Amino acid sequence: MTDFDLTILLASIVAGAAPIVLAVLGETISEKGGVINLSLDGSILLSAMVAFAIAYQSGSLFLGFAGGALVGAMMAAVVGFFSVFLGLSQVAVGFVLTLTGRDLAYFLGNPYARLYGPQTGLLPIPWLQDIPVLGPIFLDQSFPAYLSLLLIPFVWWYLYKTPMGLRVRAIGENPQAAYARGTNTRSIQFWYTVAGGLLVGLAGATFSLCTKTGWGRPQGAEGTGWIALAIVIFGGWHPVKTALGAYLFAFLQIMGIHFQGWWPSVPAQVFQVAPFPLMIFTLIVMYLAQRSSAKTSSRASPWLRGMVRILSGSSPAGLGRSFRPE
Amino acid sequence: MGLLPENSRPKEFLLEVFFIAGGVFCLTSLVLLVAGEPPWPAFYHLFVGALGSWSKLAQVLMVWIPLTLCACGLIYSFRIGLWNIGVEGQVVAGAIASTAVLRFGVESGSPSLMLVMAFAAGILGGSLWATLAGFLKTKGGVNEIFGGLGLNFVAQGITLWLIFGPWKRPGVGSMSGTELFPESLWLPTFLSGRFSPVGLVVTVLALVVAAWVLNRTRLGLALKGIGSNTRAAYLHGLNPNTYFVLAMGMAGGCAGLAGAFQVTGVYHRLIPVISSNYGYLALLVVMLANYQVWGSPWIAFFFACLNVGSIQLPIVLKLDSSLSGIIQGALVLTTLLVYGLRSAGARRKARRAGG
Numbered sequence: 001m002t003d004f005d006l007t008i009l010l011a012s013i014v015a016g017a018a019p020i021v022l023a024v025l026g027e028t029i030s031e032k033g034g035v036i037n038l039s040l041d042g043s044i045l046l047s048a049m050v051a052f053a054i055a056y057q058s059g060s061l062f063l064g065f066a067g068g069a070l071v072g073a074m075m076a077a078v079v080g081f082f083s084v085f086l087g088l089s090q091v092a093v094g095f096v097l098t099l100t101g102r103d104l105a106y107f108l109g110n111p112y113a114r115l116y117g118p119q120t121g122l123l124p125i126p127w128l129q130d131i132p133v134l135g136p137i138f139l140d141q142s143f144p145a146y147l148s149l150l151l152i153p154f155v156w157w158y159l160y161k162t163p164m165g166l167r168v169r170a171i172g173e174n175p176q177a178a179y180a181r182g183t184n185t186r187s188i189q190f191w192y193t194v195a196g197g198l199l200v201g202l203a204g205a206t207f208s209l210c211t212k213t214g215w216g217r218p219q220g221a222e223g224t225g226w227i228a229l230a231i232v233i234f235g236g237w238h239p240v241k242t243a244l245g246a247y248l249f250a251f252l253q254i255m256g257i258h259f260q261g262w263w264p265s266v267p268a269q270v271f272q273v274a275p276f277p278l279m280i281f282t283l284i285v286m287y288l289a290q291r292s293s294a295k296t297s298s299r300a301s302p303w304l305r306g307m308v309r310i311l312s313g314s315s316p317a318g319l320g321r322s323f324r325p326e
Numbered sequence: 327m328g329l330l331p332e333n334s335r336p337k338e339f340l341l342e343v344f345f346i347a348g349g350v351f352c353l354t355s356l357v358l359l360v361a362g363e364p365p366w367p368a369f370y371h372l373f374v375g376a377l378g379s380w381s382k383l384a385q386v387l388m389v390w391i392p393l394t395l396c397a398c399g400l401i402y403s404f405r406i407g408l409w410n411i412g413v414e415g416q417v418v419a420g421a422i423a424s425t426a427v428l429r430f431g432v433e434s435g436s437p438s439l440m441l442v443m444a445f446a447a448g449i450l451g452g453s454l455w456a457t458l459a460g461f462l463k464t465k466g467g468v469n470e471i472f473g474g475l476g477l478n479f480v481a482q483g484i485t486l487w488l489i490f491g492p493w494k495r496p497g498v499g500s501m502s503g504t505e506l507f508p509e510s511l512w513l514p515t516f517l518s519g520r521f522s523p524v525g526l527v528v529t530v531l532a533l534v535v536a537a538w539v540l541n542r543t544r545l546g547l548a549l550k551g552i553g554s555n556t557r558a559a560y561l562h563g564l565n566p567n568t569y570f571v572l573a574m575g576m577a578g579g580c581a582g583l584a585g586a587f588q589v590t591g592v593y594h595r596l597i598p599v600i601s602s603n604y605g606y607l608a609l610l611v612v613m614l615a616n617y618q619v620w621g622s623p624w625i626a627f628f629f630a631c632l633n634v635g636s637i638q639l640p641i642v643l644k645l646d647s648s649l650s651g652i653i654q655g656a657l658v659l660t661t662l663l664v665y666g667l668r669s670a671g672a673r674r675k676a677r678r679a680g681g
Binding site: 280 | 538658
């Protein structure tokens with residue numbers, strides 16, 4: 001392997017991770033408000049299909065992205081309505097939607113399979129793209145990649161530094177207390193779920209219009225929704241850390257493609273599937289290591305305990321429970 | 327336990343069934359119209375494709391057996407309040423284990439003993455895979471949904487590795503799976519090699535055992551107690567962690583049996599998609615059956631009809647076969663909606679009466 005270039009590798013990670021970062025941030029937003037949107041995998045596929053179909057028919061990428069975002073928001077709205085307003089199990093509703101969304105995408109997307117449609121090109125930023133190393137990695141990317149890069153600090157700032165962010169987190173931690181303080185818990189939970197779904201829909205559109213262009217059965221985005229969900233859980237519901245998880249997964253996927261070139265005797269399917277168990281394995285090992293180190297270090301010194309707590313992060317305490325104002 | 331309230335009067339029940347059926351019909355027709363297809367031919371071909379001949383019915387039963395076995399296992403894990411989404415991987419683990427035994431058995435003299443061993447290995451394999459998720463939850467604090475999901479990916483990875491690596495066909499490995507076993511190692515079947523009476527008997531037996539264990543034994547009571555109130559059960563002297571792992575083990579055993587059946591009775595080899603999504607589908611079956619043992623086989627039968635009926639849709643109508651999944655999903659969603667609206671209405675009524 002001689003043509004290995006770190007800059008190109010990093011640039012392709014930033015590009016390839018764009019949809020996963022969007023999905024992960026969307027899920028973080030809704031889970032911070034206490035709602036698990038388990039429909040991620042199906043939402044991503046359905047919005048990818050719709051985005052591609054719209055862009056193909058209209059020739060407009062903008063309409064494609066908008067359509068994808070709308071589909072993601074609608075799927076999240078179903079999860080939100082069933083769980084927040086009807087008090088049904090979030091996991092049950094989300095799981096049904098995952099399967100149904102995938103089947104809907106395959107069924108309705110059948111006429112659009114294996115067509116060549118519009119796709120996003122690179123939008124290098126004038127002058128700045130010539131900065132060595134940083135230029136090619138961050139400033140010579142497509143629109144969704146820029147969006148994902150900008151959204152990471154924005155979501156962090158919004159959740160941790162604004163009054164609105166504080167309010168959502170308060171609801172996610174303890175809906176009863178937030179309700180007692182006079183917050184309209186249910187409608188806020190619902191709308192943050194929808195907002196999260198919007199980002200998930202954009203993630204789907206990014207798949208079919210930017211990173212794995214086109215539609216087919218399979219599209220190539222299958223399973224990433226589940227990976228995104230796992231990244232949010234094991235990334236401790238922190239926007240920056242979950243985004244790092246997304247980059248790690250993109251790295252694994254790209255390495256899979258590289259390895260394929262190195263060992264042509266091993267079939268391609270193995271490399272396509274391998275990043276998924278590898279990612280889950282890494283996440284679980286990291287999670288378990290953090291837990292055990294949290295236990296031992298808290299015995300050693302309170303300083304270390306604080307450090308580990310910052311690193312590990314904990315779930316919003318009200319996550320997954322539906323709240324009834326009585 | 328369960329998210330659907332059980333108290334409902336016959337008249338209301340009929341009304342709800344009518345509403346659900348109508349809702350599913352409208353939703354599915356809508357999807358078909360969006361796809362630019364008239365709904366009637368699609369429904370007609372679904373029906374004929376599933377029940378049009380004895381051979382089709384045998385095919386439905388062939389799907390019904392693993393689906394019901396998975397559903398049967400899921401009832402154990404749901405009873406204790408666990409979302410065993412790893413059932414898919416447990417089917418695969420069972421299939422791998424029974425393939426391993428059968429590969430060994432190709433040389434041995436008594437095929438029937440080997441078949442029994444293959445089933446035992448399937449149960450054991452699925453069970454071990456499930457207890458792994460159970461221990462991840464109890465020892466590691468990893469939520470069973472994500473532990474199970476991760477193990478699904480791992481099981482899929484191992485299958486591919488085996489098919490392309492150590493167990494590959496002589497020559498070159500391919501997506502079509504490992505080499506076919508000799509016919510002496512096939513489960514005996516009737517009706518163009520699709521319907522296996524042994525599978526049917528085993529499945530009914532598994533249902534009877536599940537009903538007995540869950541409703542008539544101390545173990546069943548313990549699972550139910552922990553599922554409805556973990557803390558109270560703990561204070562009563564039950565160790566929830568032990569039962570979590572136990573329930574997962576039993577659920578995985580049933581799923582592993584389904585995997586063994588897929589290998590011995592259906593495909594006669596290990597293929598990459600050996601689980602055929604039956605694990606995920608079984609989760610929907612159990613939800614619709616309101617987490618009860620005796621509701622599951624009927625719903626599994628209906629789902630199996632849809633799956634088999636949709637196979638010929640691509641040939642006859644140029645439609646994707648995922649229509650069956652859309653109908654199944656719409657059915658579960660409308661059912662959830664009806665029960666959700668009803669319990670929300672009941673809450674409102676209670677509040678008004680109380681206030």
